[in-house]
Amino acid sequence: MKAAERMQIPRQRMPEQKAEDRARNFSEVNLGLAEEAARTEAQRCLTCKKAKCIAGCPVGVDIPNFLEALARGDMQTAADVLFSANVLPAITGRVCPQETQCEAQCIRINRGEPVAIGYLERFVAEWAADNYQRTAALPPPTGKKVAVVGAGPAGLTCAGELAKMGHAATVFEALHTPGGVLVYGIPEFRLPKEIVQSEVSKLEELGVKFECNVVVGQTMTVAELMQQEGFDAVFLATGAGLPIFLSIPGEGLKGVYSANEFLTRANLMGAYKGAESATPLLPSTHAVIAGGGNTAMDAVRTARRMGAESATLIYRRSREEMPARAEEVKHAEEEGIEFIFLANPVEIIGDSERWVRAVRCQRMQLGEPDASGRRRPVPIDGDFFELPCQVFIEAIGTRANPLLTQATPDLRLNKWGYIETDENGMTSIPGVFAGGDIVRGAATVILAMGDGKKAAEAINRYLSS
Numbered sequence: 531m532k533a534a535e536r537m538q539i540p541r542q543r544m545p546e547q548k549a550e551d552r553a554r555n556f557s558e559v560n561l562g563l564a565e566e567a568a569r570t571e572a573q574r575c576l577t578c579k580k581a582k583c584i585a586g587c588p589v590g591v592d593i594p595n596f597l598e599a600l601a602r603g604d605m606q607t608a609a610d611v612l613f614s615a616n617v618l619p620a621i622t623g624r625v626c627p628q629e630t631q632c633e634a635q636c637i638r639i640n641r642g643e644p645v646a647i648g649y650l651e652r653f654v655a656e657w658a659a660d661n662y663q664r665t666a667a668l669p670p671p672t673g674k675k676v677a678v679v680g681a682g683p684a685g686l687t688c689a690g691e692l693a694k695m696g697h698a699a700t701v702f703e704a705l706h707t708p709g710g711v712l713v714y715g716i717p718e719f720r721l722p723k724e725i726v727q728s729e730v731s732k733l734e735e736l737g738v739k740f741e742c743n744v745v746v747g748q749t750m751t752v753a754e755l756m757q758q759e760g761f762d763a764v765f766l767a768t769g770a771g772l773p774i775f776l777s778i779p780g781e782g783l784k785g786v787y788s789a790n791e792f793l794t795r796a797n798l799m800g801a802y803k804g805a806e807s808a809t810p811l812l813p814s815t816h817a818v819i820a821g822g823g824n825t826a827m828d829a830v831r832t833a834r835r836m837g838a839e840s841a842t843l844i845y846r847r848s849r850e851e852m853p854a855r856a857e858e859v860k861h862a863e864e865e866g867i868e869f870i871f872l873a874n875p876v877e878i879i880g881d882s883e884r885w886v887r888a889v890r891c892q893r894m895q896l897g898e899p900d901a902s903g904r905r906r907p908v909p910i911d912g913d914f915f916e917l918p919c920q921v922f923i924e925a926i927g928t929r930a931n932p933l934l935t936q937a938t939p940d941l942r943l944n945k946w947g948y949i950e951t952d953e954n955g956m957t958s959i960p961g962v963f964a965g966g967d968i969v970r971g972a973a974t975v976i977l978a979m980g981d982g983k984k985a986a987e988a989i990n991r992y993l994s995s
Contacts, residue, residue, distance in 0.1 A: 533576050541643040542571040549864035553834055556718040556802045559861055560624070560652075568653040572601035574645045578637055583647065586635035588980025589622075589687070591615040593632060593647055600650060609658045612651065614666065617690030618683065618729050618979065620659065621712060623652025624721050626976040627855050659728060668736065669696035674993045677702060677761040679746045679934070682710020683975045684966030685767035686733060687982030688989075693736040695990050700761075702744040705798065710769055712975070714798040715790070715825065717832050720858075723797075747934035752941075752962060763961045763989050766949060767982060770967035772931040775924055776820065780878025785812055785886035789821065789829045789925035796832050814921035817841045818889050820875050821925030822852040827859065829923045830867050841867050842917060846874040846894050846907040872896070874907065876914070878922055888916045928972045946971070954988040955981070963989055 545561040546552075552559050563571065575597040583593045592611050599608035612619050628634075628648035636644030674697045678685045681703035689699040707713055709726045734740070746752065746768075755761045773788035775781055792811065801807045817833035819826055822845035834841040843862070845852060848871050852859065863869070870891075877890040893913035896905035930947040942950045942958035948971060949964040951957055957964050965981030967973055 531573060536574055536576055537638070537641070539570060539574045541574065541646055542567040542649070544646075544649055546861075549861075549866075552719065553865040556835055558722055559719050562656060563649055563653050565653075568650055569601055569603060571646050572597045572650055574638065575601070576637060582635035582637070583632040583645075586632040587615075588631065588976050589616045589983050591632075591651075596654070597645065597647075597650065600654060605654065605657050605661065606663070608654050609662045610666070612654050613658070613662070613664070616651075616979075617687055617694075617733065619651050620655035620725050620729055621683070621721065622976055622979065623648055623650075623655050624725070625712075625716060626651075627974055629856060631976065666694075668694065671698065672696040672993065674698065674762045675700070675760060676989060676993075677755045677759070677764045678767060679752075679755075679764065680704075680710060680767035680769060680966070680968075681708035681730075681740065681742075682767060682769050682966065682978065683712060684769075684978040684982035684985075685710065685765065686730070687979040688765045688767065688965070688986045689738045689982075690733045690736060691983050691986035692989065693733065693738050695986070697990070697993065698737065698739075700739045700741060702746050702755075703740065703742045704745045706742050707798070708740050708742065711771075714794040715828070717793065717797055717828050717835075718802055719831070719835070720828070745933070747937035752934070752938050752959070756961065762993055763963065765982075765985050765989060766934065766957070766962065766964040766968060767966045767978070768931065768934050768968045769978075770928045770930050770948070770972045772929050773924070774927045774929055776875060776926060778875060778877055780880060780886070781924075783878055783880040783884055783886045785814070785919075785921050786878060787921065787923045789819070789825045789923055790928065792829055792923050793825070793832065796836065802832070802835070811836055812921055814838050814919065815840070816917070816919040817921040817923065818875075818917050818919040819843050819923040819925055820889075821845065821927075822847065822854060823925065823927070824854050824858060826925035827854045827862055829925050831858075831862055831865060833921065833923065834865060834867060838921070842870060842919075843867060844870045844873050844875060844889075844891060844917075846872065847904060848872060848896060851896075851904040870917075872907065873915075874909070875922075879916070886920055886922050888918045889922050890914060890916050928967075930968055930971075954991075955985040956988065956992070961992065963992075 596611040633644040678701045692699040817838040819830040872894045873891045879888040893910045894907040897908040900906040965985045966978035
């Protein structure tokens with residue numbers, strides 16, 4: 531098919547649950563492309579000789595070859611190309627912000643919409659779940675052992691890549707199940723837990739071992755992993771899971787959650803199952819969430835599904851500055867989420883029993899750009915209003931949890947408490963590497979995966995030297 535013909539093919543649309551239905555259930559919103567639609571979408575790729583989309587992918591998927599195989603119906607080859615670079619494609623096909631990464635580099639964006647790379651990644655990953663047979667043989671064992679601390683996206687990726695290199699990788703996870711933010715932070719309606727478990731199982735088939743309920747820094751130290759347990763290298767991927775609070779009056783009231791706690795209780799602890807849950811969340815008629823990122827969007831949409839008649843998101847900037855994915859904002863609006871822009875909570879108000887009854891907010895206006903490049907929100911003097919609520923959720927960001935770093939005094943940290951590494955991802959301790967949010971700060975799943983992949987390559991060079 532000639533390029534001119536490919537340019538005439540419109541972007542295929544993702545089937546979705548109806549908004550009025552999905553707003554009250556936790557089933558997945560996006561339903562997946564049918565095979566005909568997926569192959570048609572893949573045919574939109576112009577197979578550029580200098581494919582910028584590859585550089586836009588943090589794990590380096592050979593996107594043109596992957597799409598070319600899919601377009602001609604060669605699913606095995608498409609899966610081979612995809613899995614050779616990405617050990618978690620069913621996850622990234624759902625939660626990766628392709629619109630700012632690979633799809634943002636697609637040449638078609640100059641004359642319309644980019645190829646729906648994320649949707650196609652999900653399609654091939656779903657086909658592979660039932661049909662894929664690995665064609666690449668694993669190398670013989672090297673005899674080297676690597677400990678991976680943290681079973682989130684960076685740790686899972688690093689472990690999978692190390693296993694493909696012949697190294698014995700063991701992942702130590704503080705929680706009772708692997709997945710990190712993939713299981714405690716991202717709701718079922720965006721990323722079903724069975725998908726995460728399936729990807730973890732594929733890593734186990736590669737030889738990756740998992741040890742859960744192990745808090746490195748408490749139950750054992752990094753030094754003990756190397757000196758007593760005999761690991762030749764360690765990769766630290768503990769994330770940045772310590773919530774940041776607004777530090778406003780009323781944060782000690784009953785009914786105030788950090789987004790981390792709210793989503794962990796809803797997702798990992800099963801509160802989304804309703805009456806079946808042993809650890810339910812507080813019921814609310816009105817829920818208010820502060821923040822503008824993907825975590826805030828997950829929290830407000832979860833609150834709606836948990837029974838709130840109204841779920842309102844307050845953001846101190848305008849819609850144009852919101853860091854949340856455009857698709858998630860669109861879905862939230864369709865589900866009846868109310869947005870109040872240019873407003874900032876200044877006080878949480880309680881009743882005589884110390885339960886939350888309202889949040890007091892101040893109107894804002896945009897000033898000059900700050901260090902992030904977005905216009906700085908400036909308070910408008912004397913312009914306040916109150917929103918009634920029974921649950922108030924703070925989703926304004928996270929920072930490094932010092933649990934491991936405080937127990938590892940030789941680790942060099944920056945002024946924000948994140949681990950410093952060299953260009954190879956090695957920390958100040960020889961043989962100890964780090965990546966993901968514990969190094970770069972809170973970011974996306976795919977950036978953490980990119981760090982994990984680069985770290986695996988660096989660890990392989992270190993072990994081979």
